[in-house]
Amino acid sequence: MKPDCLNNKVAIVTGARRGIGKTIAVTFADAGADVVVCDAMADDGKLKETEDIIRKRGRRSLAVQADISLRSDVEKMTRLAIDAFGKIDILVNCAGVWIPGQTLVECSDENWDVVIGTNLKGTFLCCREAGRQMIAQRSGCIINLSSQVGLTPAMGAGAYSTSKAGILMLTRQLAQEMAGYNIRVNALAPGIVKTDFNSDFWREPDKEKEASGMVPLGRLAETEDIAQAALFLASDASGYITGEVLCINGGWHPTSSVGSR
Ligand SMILES: NC(=O)c1ccc[n+]([C@@H]2O[C@H](COP(=O)([O-])OP(=O)(O)OC[C@H]3O[C@@H](n4cnc5c(N)ncnc54)[C@H](O)[C@@H]3O)[C@@H](O)[C@H]2O)c1
Numbered sequence: 001m002k003p004d005c006l007n008n009k010v011a012i013v014t015g016a017r018r019g020i021g022k023t024i025a026v027t028f029a030d031a032g033a034d035v036v037v038c039d040a041m042a043d044d045g046k047l048k049e050t051e052d053i054i055r056k057r058g059r060r061s062l063a064v065q066a067d068i069s070l071r072s073d074v075e076k077m078t079r080l081a082i083d084a085f086g087k088i089d090i091l092v093n094c095a096g097v098w099i100p101g102q103t104l105v106e107c108s109d110e111n112w113d114v115v116i117g118t119n120l121k122g123t124f125l126c127c128r129e130a131g132r133q134m135i136a137q138r139s140g141c142i143i144n145l146s147s148q149v150g151l152t153p154a155m156g157a158g159a160y161s162t163s164k165a166g167i168l169m170l171t172r173q174l175a176q177e178m179a180g181y182n183i184r185v186n187a188l189a190p191g192i193v194k195t196d197f198n199s200d201f202w203r204e205p206d207k208e209k210e211a212s213g214m215v216p217l218g219r220l221a222e223t224e225d226i227a228q229a230a231l232f233l234a235s236d237a238s239g240y241i242t243g244e245v246l247c248i249n250g251g252w253h254p255t256s257s258v259g260s261r
């Protein structure tokens with residue numbers, strides 16, 4: 001990929017306040033994109049920080065507080081992006097939640113509604129709104145964050161793994177429907193990435209050693225590992241790839257190893 005492979009592109013990255021979304025947003029800016037950064041949480045100033053980093057690197061950026069599980073917020077986010085930058089070339093659906101530790105039989109209605117409502121419905125709403133703009137443009141690229149546990153069930157993952165499996169079919173369905181408009185839709189399926197999302201797995205050195213021991217490549221993923229894969233899928237280097245899921249897991253294929261009891 002060329003260093004400026006996203007020159008003149010406009011991207012929206014959800015969940016860009018921290019973690020994987022933040023690294024993807026900054027990586028895309030470094031590759032030449034203007035980036036709308038969105039998150040449900042903005043009061044702690046971290047979303048603004050992502051916007052500032054991108055601007056300091058010479059690209060345009062706009063921070064938008066939006067809860068992706070709410071249609072009105074998603075409509076606001078896409079409208080503000082188009083008003084500010086005139087188009088949407090790339091959408092990365094990174095915002096997500098995990099409520100760990102419950103089996104599906106233990107899962108409360110509230111747990112189910114929050115996890116499915118954010119991860120699956122929220123991703124759908126963002127794809128629908130940005131997709132309408134991309135169809136009008138007759139071009140675009142969507143990248144959805146699934147997970148290794150969207151492919152393989154894992155103890156304690158409950159509604160989360162179900163939501164991430166749904167994202168895979170959402171991705172394939174959209175890819176079929178949108179290919180005729182020159183829009184590619186792909187998914188990323190990370191293993192364990194070192195973010196605040198799942199710090200129980202790695203914050204203590206013993207825990208990290210134990211979790212890394214499950215991974216054939218011998219380490220957990222850094223957010224940069226995921227951002228580089230996202231950059232590939234967003235760039236013309238992957239121009240003939242759609243409806244696919246790219247696993248970034250160091251060779252880790254869990255069976256029942258997450259939160260086992
Ligand atoms: N960290 C991992 O090990 C891992 C592995 C596989 C997949 N993923 C997926 O990658 C994505 C990012 O994970 P992360 O580790 O960076 O998590 P993170 O918790 O560090 O970041 C997620 C961001 O999403 C935001 N968010 C949550 N609900 C939202 C909503 N309704 N609307 C808008 N924003 C919302 C949060 O405020 C947060 O800033 C998630 O979809 C997650 O499921 C993470």
